[in-house]
Amino acid sequence: xxxxxxxxxxxxxxxxxxxxxxxxxxxxxxxxxxxxxxxxxxxxxxxxxxxxxxxxxxxxxxxxxxxxxxxxxxxxxxxxxxxxxxxxxxxxxxxxxxxxxxxxxxxxxxxxxxxxxxxxxxxxxxxxxxxxxxxxxxxxxxxxxxxxxxxxxxxxxxxxxxxxxxxxxxxxxxxxxxxxxxxxxxxxxxxxxxxxxxxxxxxxxxxxxxxxxxxxxxxxxxxxxxxxxxxxxxxxxxxxxxxxxxxxxxxxxxxxxxxxxxxxxxxxxxxxxxxxxxxxxxxxxxxxxxxxxxxxxxxxxxxxxxxxxxxxxxxxxxxxxxxxxxxxxxxxxxx
Numbered sequence: 418x419x420x421x422x423x424x425x426x427x428x429x430x431x432x433x434x435x436x437x438x439x440x441x442x443x444x445x446x447x448x449x450x451x452x453x454x455x456x457x458x459x460x461x462x463x464x465x466x467x468x469x470x471x472x473x474x475x476x477x478x479x480x481x482x483x484x485x486x487x488x489x490x491x492x493x494x495x496x497x498x499x500x501x502x503x504x505x506x507x508x509x510x511x512x513x514x515x516x517x518x519x520x521x522x523x524x525x526x527x528x529x530x531x532x533x534x535x536x537x538x539x540x541x542x543x544x545x546x547x548x549x550x551x552x553x554x555x556x557x558x559x560x561x562x563x564x565x566x567x568x569x570x571x572x573x574x575x576x577x578x579x580x581x582x583x584x585x586x587x588x589x590x591x592x593x594x595x596x597x598x599x600x601x602x603x604x605x606x607x608x609x610x611x612x613x614x615x616x617x618x619x620x621x622x623x624x625x626x627x628x629x630x631x632x633x634x635x636x637x638x639x640x641x642x643x644x645x646x647x648x649x650x651x652x653x654x655x656x657x658x659x660x661x662x663x664x665x666x667x668x669x670x671x672x673x674x675x676x677x678x679x680x681x682x683x684x685x686x687x688x689x690x691x692x693x694x695x696x697x698x699x700x701x702x703x704x705x706x707x708x709x710x711x712x713x714x715x716x717x718x719x720x721x722x723x724x725x726x727x728x729x730x731x732x733x734x735x736x737x738x739x740x741x742x743x744x745x746x747x748x749x750x751x752x
Contacts, residue, residue, distance in 0.1 A: 421510065421540035422487055422646030424480075424505050426534045431487035431525065433501065435480050436473050440490050443497035447517030454518050456580050459552040476502065486513070487554040491529050501529045503537070508544040510537045514560075520557070528565040532649045538595055547592040553577055559592035559608045567604040568581055597647075603657070603683075603690035610658070611635040613645055617656040617673040623716040625718065628634035634671045636660075642668060644690050646683045653684040659691050659703075667695050669705040696752045703752055709734050709744040724748050 426433040426505040449463040449472065454664040463469050479485040488502035491514075500517035512533055514526050530548075537543045548566060550557035562568070569592050574585040596602075606613055613633045617627040625631050638658040646655045661667045669691075674683045692703060705724055708717035711734065729748035739745055 418606070421505060421537050421543055422489075422533075423536060426489065426536050428528050429587070430493055431498075431529055433532065434488050434492060434531060436488060436500070436512045436540050438451075438477075439471060440497055441470040441473045442466060442552075444473060444500070445498060447519070448489045448499060448515050451518055456517065457554045457557065457578055458515065458580065459578060461579055462741055468469060475591075476500075487678070489529075491525060492604070493525070495657070501526065510543055510546045512546060512548040517578065524563075526560045527562070527578060527651075528561045528739065530560060530566075532653070534564060534593055542563060543595070545594045547590065549576065549588045549590055551576075551581070552587040552589055553581075555608055558589055558591070562604075562606060562608060563651065565597070566591035567595045567597065567602065567646040568607060599665055600721050603644045603646050603655075603686040605690075605694070606645045606656075610638045610641070613643070613653045614638045614655050614658065616653055617675060618671070622670065622675050624720070626726060637670060642694070644687050646678075646686050648678065649713055654678040655687055657687040657691055659695065663701070664699060666702045666704070667700050671704065673713075684723060684729065692750075692752055703729075703750045704732070705729060705748050706735075706745050709746040711744045712742070721748075 419433045420548065424435050426477075445463055445466045445468075449469045453463045463472070476486065476488040486502045486504045488500045491498045491501055499514065500521045501512065503513075504511045510533075512530060514530065516526050534546050537546050546566070547569075548561055549572065551657045552571065554614045555683075556656065569590045569642050570577045572588045575588040575591040575667060576586055577584070578586045615631065618634060625634070637660075641660055643652050643656065643658045644658075648654045653675075655672075655678060657672040658670045659667050660670040669688075672684065672687060695703060707720050707724065708714055710718070724750075727750070729750045732747045732749040735745040
């Protein structure tokens with residue numbers, strides 16, 4: 418019999434616990450009657466606390482039966498913030514969540530989701546954790562990405578969200594499997610690209626020591642195809658952005674790996690994921706520009722060695738696009 422889900426999960430700030438009848442009033446006040454909070458949910462806003470009481474009673478019964486959607490109350494310092502729940506089917510766990518609007522933007526659901534994923538994989542029977550969100554729900558997509566879940570695709574006309582209309586809605590599917598933590602698999606990043614880029618580049622002053630340059634990269638990548646890898650806690654460990662020049666040609670615009678994860682295969686994972694995606698789209702040539710060996714630098718020596726090991730070949734040295742003190746080496750790879 419599965420040991421997941423446990424009755425309680427504790428994080429640095431939160432307690433996830435089974436609901437009790439007295440949670441109904443807090444649920445009604447905090448989110449159940451809020452049309453903005455319930456906008457992307459599968460049920461309409463509650464109009465009376467009795468509806469919230471029935472909602473809490475139903476999830477309490479699921480815990481007793483050991484089946485269906487089992488919700489935890491998310492509590493911080495004794496205050497009820499929202500709920501996060503799971504449905505277990507064989508080796509799979511599906512996650513869903515709701516948070517009172519007063520607590521949005523504080524990382525609450527990301528922290529709770531990471532804790533639930535960790536608890537799920539503590540059970541050897543669980544191999545996959547997944548979650549879905551409406552295709553228009555960018556906030557929920559960001560939570561999944563920050564929790565280290567991988568975008569797997571668009572589920573067309575998948576789920577009814579009655580607050581948005583009568584027809585089934587397109588949904589995004591995210592998931593994390595047991596092997597992801599070990600392999601550090603790269604995943605496409607669809608939201609907050611600039612923030613992820615800034616986190617990595619500012620930790621690499623030996624490569625990206627000019628703040629003006631970092632800020633330019635952060636602006637640039639918002640409109641580019643990007644990939645990231647995560648550490649075992651779901652935090653960003655490395656970042657890659659690709660600029661597309663033509664239908665057949667693309668360029669590594671910027672890439673970085675946090676110092677603690679260098680030499681562990683993160684850069685290779687990023688490039689492999691990007692190259693496979695580009696090749697599927699018909700791109701045949703991938704280039705990268707880096708500092709030439711004409712200006713010795715131990716850090717960029719490592720950068721050149723990395724790209725050479727990944728099959729890039731020196732194409733030409735350019736007096737620009739930077740300046741005479743920083744000669745540029747252009748490398749090219751045929752995909």
